[in-house]
Amino acid sequence: MLIDEAVRFLSQVPPFQFLEGPLLRELAQSLTMAFHPKGEVILHQDGPVSEHLQIILKGGVKITLRPEGGGEEVVVDYRERGETFGLVSLMGGHQRTTIVAVQDTTAYLLPKARFSELVHSHPAITEYLLQFHLTKYADMTSREIQGKSVFLESSDHLLFTAQVGEICQQFTTVVEADTSIRQTARRMVEERQSAALVVGPSGEPIGILTDSDFRARVVAEGQPIDGPVSRVMSHPVVSVDEKDPCFEVILKMLQCDIDHVAVTREGAIRGVVTNHDFLVLQGRSPLAFSEDIEHQTTLEGLAPVSRKALSIIGVLLREGARATNIIRIISELNDRVVRKVLEFAERECGPPPVPYCWLALGSEGRKEQTFRTDQDNALIYADVSEVQRTRVAEYFRRFTVYLRNGLVQCGFEACPANYMASNPDWCQPISAWKRYFSTWISEPTPEAVLKSLIFFDFRPLHGDEALAWELREHFGRLIPDYPAFLGFLANMLVRNRPPLGFFGSVAVERSGEHKDGLNLKIKAVAPLVDIARLFALEKGLQQVSTMDRLEALRGGTSLIAELVDELAYAFEFVTLLRVHHQYRQLEAGQPIDNFIHLDGLSNLERQSLKKAFRLILKIQDRVMDRYKSFII
Amino acid sequence: MGLRAWTRAKLGMGASGADLPIQELRFTVLDTELTGLDERRDDIISIGALHMQGSRIELGNTFQELVKPGAILDGRTVVIHGITPSELEARPPIEEVLASFTEYAEGTVLVGHCLSLDLGFLNRDARRFRRAPFRNAAVDTLSLYGWLRRRSSDHPAFTLDLPAPSLFDLAAAFEIPVEASHSAIGDAYVTAQLFQRFLPLLQQAGVGTLAGLRRVGNPRRQLANLAASDGHTHF
Numbered sequence: 058m059l060i061d062e063a064v065r066f067l068s069q070v071p072p073f074q075f076l077e078g079p080l081l082r083e084l085a086q087s088l089t090m091a092f093h094p095k096g097e098v099i100l101h102q103d104g105p106v107s108e109h110l111q112i113i114l115k116g117g118v119k120i121t122l123r124p125e126g127g128g129e130e131v132v133v134d135y136r137e138r139g140e141t142f143g144l145v146s147l148m149g150g151h152q153r154t155t156i157v158a159v160q161d162t163t164a165y166l167l168p169k170a171r172f173s174e175l176v177h178s179h180p181a182i183t184e185y186l187l188q189f190h191l192t193k194y195a196d197m198t199s200r201e202i203q204g205k206s207v208f209l210e211s212s213d214h215l216l217f218t219a220q221v222g223e224i225c226q227q228f229t230t231v232v233e234a235d236t237s238i239r240q241t242a243r244r245m246v247e248e249r250q251s252a253a254l255v256v257g258p259s260g261e262p263i264g265i266l267t268d269s270d271f272r273a274r275v276v277a278e279g280q281p282i283d284g285p286v287s288r289v290m291s292h293p294v295v296s297v298d299e300k301d302p303c304f305e306v307i308l309k310m311l312q313c314d315i316d317h318v319a320v321t322r323e324g325a326i327r328g329v330v331t332n333h334d335f336l337v338l339q340g341r342s343p344l345a346f347s348e349d350i351e352h353q354t355t356l357e358g359l360a361p362v363s364r365k366a367l368s369i370i371g372v373l374l375r376e377g378a379r380a381t382n383i384i385r386i387i388s389e390l391n392d393r394v395v396r397k398v399l400e401f402a403e404r405e406c407g408p409p410p411v412p413y414c415w416l417a418l419g420s421e422g423r424k425e426q427t428f429r430t431d432q433d434n435a436l437i438y439a440d441v442s443e444v445q446r447t448r449v450a451e452y453f454r455r456f457t458v459y460l461r462n463g464l465v466q467c468g469f470e471a472c473p474a475n476y477m478a479s480n481p482d483w484c485q486p487i488s489a490w491k492r493y494f495s496t497w498i499s500e501p502t503p504e505a506v507l508k509s510l511i512f513f514d515f516r517p518l519h520g521d522e523a524l525a526w527e528l529r530e531h532f533g534r535l536i537p538d539y540p541a542f543l544g545f546l547a548n549m550l551v552r553n554r555p556p557l558g559f560f561g562s563v564a565v566e567r568s569g570e571h572k573d574g575l576n577l578k579i580k581a582v583a584p585l586v587d588i589a590r591l592f593a594l595e596k597g598l599q600q601v602s603t604m605d606r607l608e609a610l611r612g613g614t615s616l617i618a619e620l621v622d623e624l625a626y627a628f629e630f631v632t633l634l635r636v637h638h639q640y641r642q643l644e645a646g647q648p649i650d651n652f653i654h655l656d657g658l659s660n661l662e663r664q665s666l667k668k669a670f671r672l673i674l675k676i677q678d679r680v681m682d683r684y685k686s687f688i689i
Numbered sequence: 690m691g692l693r694a695w696t697r698a699k700l701g702m703g704a705s706g707a708d709l710p711i712q713e714l715r716f717t718v719l720d721t722e723l724t725g726l727d728e729r730r731d732d733i734i735s736i737g738a739l740h741m742q743g744s745r746i747e748l749g750n751t752f753q754e755l756v757k758p759g760a761i762l763d764g765r766t767v768v769i770h771g772i773t774p775s776e777l778e779a780r781p782p783i784e785e786v787l788a789s790f791t792e793y794a795e796g797t798v799l800v801g802h803c804l805s806l807d808l809g810f811l812n813r814d815a816r817r818f819r820r821a822p823f824r825n826a827a828v829d830t831l832s833l834y835g836w837l838r839r840r841s842s843d844h845p846a847f848t849l850d851l852p853a854p855s856l857f858d859l860a861a862a863f864e865i866p867v868e869a870s871h872s873a874i875g876d877a878y879v880t881a882q883l884f885q886r887f888l889p890l891l892q893q894a895g896v897g898t899l900a901g902l903r904r905v906g907n908p909r910r911q912l913a914n915l916a917a918s919d920g921h922t923h924f
Contacts, residue, residue, distance in 0.1 A: 058751075058868075058872070058874055058875055059739065059746075059748045059874075059878055060749070063748055085748055085749070086748065086749035087748075087749060088747075088748045088749070089742070089745040089747050089748065090745065090746040090885075091744065091745050091746075091885075092885040092886055092888075092889075094889045094890075161886075163882075165748075166745065
């Protein structure tokens, strides 16, 4: 009975939950249970070392450190139910901190000898407990989140667990480039294939012909059916490996705007997979939404499709997609809606008088929107002569107002801070934009830097991208000359300290600053985004997405080069938490917010969040050191 | 017989036993289930016990034995214990269980809630089978509670307005989780956790050795302790 209770508890507590049942049961036999009344000093700094690893069953402890050479005692950490203490002195032979019970606390004690055995038989346990690495446990964490979510029924995880090789059709229809269209069509009908592979003289694949190519090119364009198939095939062939997860293939198809890809095995083409295959598999795939969007010719038709697209998030979560992939898909779909509205606007207002570039800003620019947030956009147009100026400005005024209203109709709320192209300030010729950035960088003030951050994460979404790159180059050249600008970014970054106290006693939560829960966006997402931005700008990188920025910083010379894996995992994790939280609210018809409560988190989630906070703290300390002359 | 030798005989342990600090003591926390409360007619139907080393409860190495009773269970007790007569048939007789329990408890201090009741039955059966009665030192958690109630007024659990609180009243007051289905081992576990909460309070009140523990936790003192505390709390 006592053992059952302990096993039940430990099977929910990392890292013990990763041990097999019989081992856990055997481990429980060696446990003792201790009671520490509130206020008890369990371990003294520089006192006797711990003889046990203590696993908290109820209550909580505070860990404090008295700096060497005197000074005030500082709180290093709080530990609570499901967490452990005593490990460092158990392994290191020196008690470096003082540990006090902040509530009446009961703990299971694992004796040193038994712990040592465990360390030898399961090195992963120590590794976990030492909390050096975040990434190793990423999969377990996301698996656990998926397992417990109330809204995830026992649906198949095909889209994300299946490899594309499992669902692709083998090519049976292979034709040569000079085969006639008629001949090819006949063979496809006879062999009941929806696609044919077109090969060159030496059998190398040069194109694919699908049913939809027939509709779009042969029928719609009235191509003579006695012409060679090479005239209507899709080429070049976009191929994926048969081991790629279906999800990645879908993303690739979205990005390349194609409805089929060739599937290869060890480089050789083996089959084809089409959007239709995913539809059959899925019922509703992101590709289907993208097609729906593409087919719309009016704003009235687009609006309901766009609003419905949010339901794809449920499918993706059910499928166990990684959070960073989910937000990428959301961005892809949102981009399509925006491009469609731009297309309608050009039709409505007539062709633009000069080239322009539509910019997505902030989270939309970084492709990190969770649920549809408000519009954050801007427009750059080519410089015009004095005479033209008024006419061009008037055109883009009408154009951007159409955009703002059209996007509102499609479910993107207007930006309350008016960071929209429809605001004349943010719809300017390139020379004006360059002046903006020059001012932000060369004469930074805290407010100006804070306000301008959203613009540093811009991404060209439509139109003449050269304008966007010109602007990026412009400010990229300026930044090294004005160190105070990065100093301001650093300053802002270190001021948003992670709330480790969030994990402290329940009492703190009930009355303190976290009584409404933790603002995940401000306290967890924003610092990680800010870290990636600071170092990307410092190194003059072109990337905009947080993940892309981190990837580009890997192995470089920045202060965070060796922490890239941990940062990427932390970002993945907090994004997933946020997407889940908001999706749950969406499903329940509640307003969407960023406040999460400790109660709703599993032990593993809490620990992952805590690790993310510790990582942010660590980087903040490094930033503070590097930019000390700018830190106010 | 001198005082020292007398103490030694009563404790059933070494001469220095009385001075041993509590952390060095080994305890057997026990609970028995009975067919009724009448020592002349009723029987032990199960014994559950566990060890504590100082203030730490050992999860492994527990003692759980069900006993074949001499008398037939009546319907009332069946309801309380959830045990049916046919379940009892396959069990070992009391003399075997008593022998293994004696071995389990050897050299330890016995702890129980209203321990004199359990000890009464255990010693009656020991006599019946010509075994020596239990000579272990014994501590009663109800006696400890009564004694502490007279001293520790600041802990909310001591304002409990009951003349003789049951194990479960105290478990609730000290926030100790209790399982719905009662068993001897389950109740012994609750008793152990209660005892665990008392130990730091006793330490604060200057009770830190076996002698002190025996003095304030004497199973025969429970009524006296409680009566005194009743007067104190204006019951």
